[in-house]
Amino acid sequence: MSVWIGIDLGTQSVRALAVTGEGRVVGAASRPLTSHRDGPRHEQDPEQWWRELAAATREALRGVPAGERVEGVAVDATSGTILLTDPSGRALTPALMYDDRRADADRANEAGAAVWERLGYRRMQPNWGLPKLLWLLPGAPAGARLAHxxxxVNRRLVGREVATDMSNALKTGVDLIGERWPAEVFDALGVPAEMLPDVVRPGARLGEVCAAAAEETGLPEGTPVIAGTTDGCAAQLGAGARQVGSWNSVLGTTLVLKGVTKELIHDPLGVVYSHRAPDGSWLPGGASSTGAGVLTRDLPGRDLDALSAQAATRYGPQPHHTTRRPSGRAANPGVPGASSPGAGVSGASLPSGPPVVTYPLVSRGERFPFAAPDAESFTLGEPADDVERYAAILLGAAFVERLCFDYLDLLGAPVDGEIILTGGATRSAYWTQLRADVLERPVTLRENAEPALGMAVLAGGDPARMIRTRAVVEPSGASLGEAYVRFVTELERRGWLDPEAAAHARERATP
Structure with missing residues (x-):
């Protein structure tokens, strides 16, 4: 018998899973992480990463039955988080986290414009890795090294210098086509070549767990250490979105879409960018600023589970179209207002007349499926009560999700494959059915799709056996096309949505 260890090194915690080849979690543990925030500053102590990772891994391994062999370990991490180390791997700086915005991207964008254009994302943001590296560079001592x-932590596991994976290196400027650092860009920026680690694809073998790491983590000495990926890509792997045309839509506080394409997608707006998959295909995606985070803001103090049940009763009289598979716990529980899926899931039938719909921006400004720094939430129609207000938010989030797919289709991305829903919103049967109805497509729910599972798969597990389907939800046939077109037209009228994208969305919504 064999197990694989997946480790999700996030912002608030580190989580370790021990997973068998059949997808059974035999050990799991997490430990909290502490952030230091002050305005645009967001730092963490890298030594805390290692301490808590070692503790979580030791605890997770206690559940592994005697005699089962640990076949591999892989770690994912937050995208764009970097620090400087000395040649021995000791941290010289705090870690600048994924959303630290003290850097400026102008120099990086000027020097690398041609490369960023060729890679499809066109420009870097201030919180990306390369602007942060340039911000740290003036105070860097001789011999300093870049580390994601x-x-x-991979260096601690192996006990020597290791390569970085191209997924985590994307925001630091790696050339994903050439699979190398673009020397001409880094030379122009004054970044010494010796500061940069070697680059490999996710899934490459970095080395083996050394004796010191084995003692601290409980991982057997000699266990293969596999290059991981970013947390978003890890969640996609855990969801099983691996075939060209398949997509993982993660709806929690905000909405994130990630898919698989054979060819690199170029986006003139720069709101979609692509990672490189272990097999050389591409993983395009984008992150919206809309999502379930609006529920607690706009409905403070309300019982959101009760509102979900009332909305399902009021707006969902159609027979359910949910196909049950073997039971399993929902992925990423914890989104407010998310009642557990169960029998009697109803289709999204709406009352006569245009439904009330809210554009549910969690914060000012939109990132995907369009770029609009000044975008703000709005509501079309007047909600009669909190149940209708709740339903309007859920409908708006589903409309944004569909618009994301329409925009990806406009860019030439294949969107005809499996759509896998993950994130806390999948706990709401009503919301899941509504999303299937708006997309007019079946949607798949997994038993477990957390990033740590994705890393166990990347470490060497068989995805066909380890990733299990919980349910497939069919659209009910509810008619929501007119309401969607009205929503799209309003985004265009406000000057946020490009006319070409709006026209394409309307065309796809026309029977």
Whole structure:
């Protein structure tokens, strides 16, 4: 018998899973992480990453039955988090986290414009890795090395310098086509070549767990250490979105879409960018600023589970179209207002007349499926009560999700494959059915799709056996096309949505 260890090194915690080849979790543990925030500053102590990772891994391994062999370990980490180390791997700086915005991206964008254009994302943001590296560079001592969050702990696991994976290195400027650092860009920026680690694809073998790491983590000495990926890509792997045309839609506080394409997608707006998959295909995606985070803001103090049940009763009289599979716990529980899926899931039938719909921006400004720094939430129609207000938010989030797919289709991305829903919103049967109805597509729910599972798969597990389907939800046939077109037209009228994208969305909504 064999197990694989997946480690999700996040912002608030580190989580370790021990997973068998059949997808059974035999050990799991997490430990909290502490952030230091002050305005645009967001730092963490890299040594805490290692301490808590070692503790979580030791605890997770206690559940592994005697005689089962640990076949591999892989670690994912937050995208764009970097620090400087000395040649021995000791941290010289705090870690600048994924959303630290003290850097400026102008120099990086000027020097690398041609490369960023060729890679499809066109420009870097201030919180990306390369602007942060340039911000740290003036005070860097001789011999300093760049390390991403996962690089720091992988070095501790192996006991020597390791390569970085191209997924975590994307925001630091790696050339994903050439699979190398673009020397001409880094030379122009004054970044010494010796500061940069070697680059490999996710899934490459970095080395083996050394004796010192084995003692601290409980991982057997000699266990293969596999190059991981970013947390978003890890969640996609855990969801099983691996075939060209398949997509993982993660709806929690905000909405994130990630898919698989054979060819690199170029986006003139720069709101979609692509990672490189272990097999050389591409993983395009984008992150919206809309999502379930609006529920607690706009409905403070309300019982959101009760509102979900009332909305399902009021707006869902159609027979359910949910196909049950073997039971399993929902992925990423914890989104407010998310009642557990169960029998009697109803289709999204709406009352006569245009439904009330809210554009549910969690914060000012939109990132995907369009770029609009000044975008703000709005509501079309007047909600009669909190139940209708709740339903309007859920409908708006589903409309944004569909618009994301319409925009990806406009860019030439294949969107005809399996759509896998993960994130806390999948706990709501009503919301899941509503999303299937708006997309007019079946949607798949997994038993477990957390990033740590994705890392167990990347470490060497068989995805066909380890990733299990919980349910497939069919659209009910509810008619929501007119309401969607009205929503799209309003985004265009406000000057946020490009006319070409709006026209394409309307065309796809026309029977």
């Amino acid at each position: 969050q996962s690089d720091f």
